[in-house]
Amino acid sequence: MITYKDEQGIAGMRVAGRLASEVLDYLTAHVQPGITTNALDKLAFDYITQVQQAIPAPLNYNPSGHNPYPKSICTSINHQVCHGIPSDKQLKKGDIVNIDITVIKGGWHGDTSRMFIVGEGSIAAKRLCQMTYDAMWHGIVKVKPGAHLGDIGHAIQVFAEGLGFSIVREFCGHGIGQVFHEEPQVLHYGKPGTLEELKAGMVFTIEPMINAGKRDIKEMNDGWTIITRDHSLSAQWEHTVLVTPTGYEVLTLSDGSPPLPSFVKTTKC
Numbered sequence: 025m026i027t028y029k030d031e032q033g034i035a036g037m038r039v040a041g042r043l044a045s046e047v048l049d050y051l052t053a054h055v056q057p058g059i060t061t062n063a064l065d066k067l068a069f070d071y072i073t074q075v076q077q078a079i080p081a082p083l084n085y086n087p088s089g090h091n092p093y094p095k096s097i098c099t100s101i102n103h104q105v106c107h108g109i110p111s112d113k114q115l116k117k118g119d120i121v122n123i124d125i126t127v128i129k130g131g132w133h134g135d136t137s138r139m140f141i142v143g144e145g146s147i148a149a150k151r152l153c154q155m156t157y158d159a160m161w162h163g164i165v166k167v168k169p170g171a172h173l174g175d176i177g178h179a180i181q182v183f184a185e186g187l188g189f190s191i192v193r194e195f196c197g198h199g200i201g202q203v204f205h206e207e208p209q210v211l212h213y214g215k216p217g218t219l220e221e222l223k224a225g226m227v228f229t230i231e232p233m234i235n236a237g238k239r240d241i242k243e244m245n246d247g248w249t250i251i252t253r254d255h256s257l258s259a260q261w262e263h264t265v266l267v268t269p270t271g272y273e274v275l276t277l278s279d280g281s282p283p284l285p286s287f288v289k290t291t292k293c
């Protein structure tokens with residue numbers, strides 16, 4: 025079932041979305057060579073629970089068929105695609121890492137992720153991260169009532185595949201609200217005019233996972249971490265987006281959000 029948010033729900037989603045983004049702002053200065061992803065997890069847990077008085081949604085999250093997720097954030101490094109579990113391994117110069125934050129505030133979820141380049145990254149790594157950011161925005165700008173979910177996926181696919189990258193198909197964006205993952209699924213590939221028609225009040229994430237090599241993935245023995253089968257680099261960015269009466273409003277923004285790609289005019293229309 026797709027849920028449509030009323031003014032009160034939208035207000036709650038705006039708060040949760042901003043808080044999720046502010047966790048990334050807070051972590052940014054700490055993403056340096058030598059820090060462990062467990063240390064980032066602890067910083068995030070303390071900030072979310074003590075400063076924001078919110079709940080880290082991943083902690084003990086157990087959708088059917090999964091063992092509970094053991095940490096408060098996801099940290100996916102290099103060839104890890106998504107759902108990387110923080111550990112005592114240190115980040116090193118040249119790593120690329122996705123940090124994915126979901127907070128619950130007042131019962132509403134905000135879900136966002138960014139890529140970080142540790143120290144100086146390679147040209148290839150920087151390009152993959154930047155292009156994946158642009159790919160997410162190519163999807164976001166398609167959002168308006170009357171458009172279809174397939175329009176979003178198509179825009180992302182044409183852009184990313186046109187650059188020679190591949191798109192992970194097994195994971196997608198999702199409706200979000202008082203439930204972490206709800207309908208609809210938001211595929212990052214597809215055909216224009218297909219799938220659900222967008223209507224004002226829908227809220228969903230757009231979170232493309234894009235690989236430098238082949239699109240194939242596999243799951244690690246921890247039951248969560250997804251990696252590229254060919255061990256090529258993978259990047260992901262995520263925003264939570266509201267369908268407004270005339271377009272879109274990106275809910276997961278804050279002072280530290282990166283600048284918009286040049287082809288994007290606004291975060292809200």
Ligand code: MF3
Nearest residue numbers: 082085093098107124126135
């Ligand atoms: N935040 C992820 C998403 O974008 C989901 C993480 S589920 C977890 O949908 F359990 F791995 F944290």
Ligand code: CO
Nearest residue numbers: 135229231262
């Ligand atoms: Co998500």
Ligand code: CO
Nearest residue numbers: 124135136262
């Ligand atoms: Co997420």
